[in-house]
Amino acid sequence: MPDVTVEIQKGNYAESIAASWLSRKCLVRPVSGGTDIGIDLYCESLLGTSPFQHFWIQVKAIPQANLGHNGAFFDFKTPHLQYWANQPVPVYAFLVPVLGWPPADVKTIWGVRITDRIVRDGIPDQATIRYHTEEGLDAANLDADLAKFVSVIVPYDTALIYLQKGLVAPIAKVEEDPLERFPSHVALRYVDRILQAIKYAAELTLAELVSEEAGTHVRTPERLKIHNIATLFSDELTVLGLSAVANSAHLDGDVVMAREYLERAKQWISHSDMSPTQKAEAIAKADIMLRILARTQ
Numbered sequence: 001m002p003d004v005t006v007e008i009q010k011g012n013y014a015e016s017i018a019a020s021w022l023s024r025k026c027l028v029r030p031v032s033g034g035t036d037i038g039i040d041l042y043c044e045s046l047l048g049t050s051p052f053q054h055f056w057i058q059v060k061a062i063p064q065a066n067l068g069h070n071g072a073f074f075d076f077k078t079p080h081l082q083y084w085a086n087q088p089v090p091v092y093a094f095l096v097p098v099l100g101w102p103p104a105d106v107k108t109i110w111g112v113r114i115t116d117r118i119v120r121d122g123i124p125d126q127a128t129i130r131y132h133t134e135e136g137l138d139a140a141n142l143d144a145d146l147a148k149f150v151s152v153i154v155p156y157d158t159a160l161i162y163l164q165k166g167l168v169a170p171i172a173k174v175e176e177d178p179l180e181r182f183p184s185h186v187a188l189r190y191v192d193r194i195l196q197a198i199k200y201a202a203e204l205t206l207a208e209l210v211s212e213e214a215g216t217h218v219r220t221p222e223r224l225k226i227h228n229i230a231t232l233f234s235d236e237l238t239v240l241g242l243s244a245v246a247n248s249a250h251l252d253g254d255v256v257m258a259r260e261y262l263e264r265a266k267q268w269i270s271h272s273d274m275s276p277t278q279k280a281e282a283i284a285k286a287d288i289m290l291r292i293l294a295r296t297q
Contacts, residue, residue, distance in 0.1 A: 006101050007061075014061035014096035015040050017106050021137060025146040027051065038083045039091070045150035053172065054089045055154050058114075061098040071134035072097070072110035081114070081123050090115040090157035095133070110136040113153065119160045120186060159183050166193030195233075202230040203241030210247040223248060234261075239268045239282070246289070255293050262286050262293070 246261035
């Protein structure tokens with residue numbers, strides 16, 4: 001049998017302490033031995049008795065040397081940050097002071113908001129990066145600290161993940177500040193992705209609204225708003241958006257705009273990666289619509 005070193009014992013102890021503390025406000029599922037590749041605990045927070053949001057924890061046992069006057073630090077490897085950046089839920093590193101062996105009682109578990117650091121600062125170029133933190137859970141104030149963690153911090157960082165993808169999602173159930181509905185001071189870093197998301201959403205939504213209005217459901221006020229948003233991206237629209245704007249303009253009797261966007265749709269098709277057969281069929285459909293518009297002038 002292999003030897004169980006003190007370092008292994010310290011890591012196991014730190015993980016058990018973190019899981020025990022979190023279990024007061026969360027459902028905690030330890031990662032099975034041999035499958036830990038960067039996450040130690042799968043967690044689901046609770047608001048009262050109701051399951052709320054998921055987050056993941058990586059636990060690090062730290063020595064006295066990693067502790068400062070009012071905080072702690074750890075040197076993280078860049079490949080780990082890259083792995084955590086790809087996860088669908090917020091990731092946190094819990095730094096558990098394991099002082100001596102057998103260890104002294106743990107009074108504070110220090111927390112590093114890994115997802116927040118990655119979203120705000122990106123992945124560093126160097127092999128490792130040192131993250132300092134003054135945030136943590138105190139044994140003497142554990143229930144209050146955990147309540148803030150699961151009801152404020154985790155919801156905020158969950159919204160950050162969406163913002164990183166260009167999706168502006170509200171923060172779920174922020175209890176301390178009900179006016180803070182969206183993550184702040186981050187959007188400018190991802191403005192290009194946000195604009196892309198708005199463009200795609202406008203294209204798809206306008207196409208569906210046009211289809212509805214051509215049938216039995218009329219939602220003209222909503223369609224006109226989305227129509228105006230889509231036209232802001234007139235030089236960037238795909239064939240879906242170009243066709244949707246053309247059909248929307250046709251519904252409003254604006255033949256000139258409808259013809260303009262149909263011609264743009266034909267150009268998009270001709271320069272696309274569609275097969276020759278697909279191109280011919282799509283252009284033929286646009287030509288049919290153009291002939292219809294010609295008869296309405």
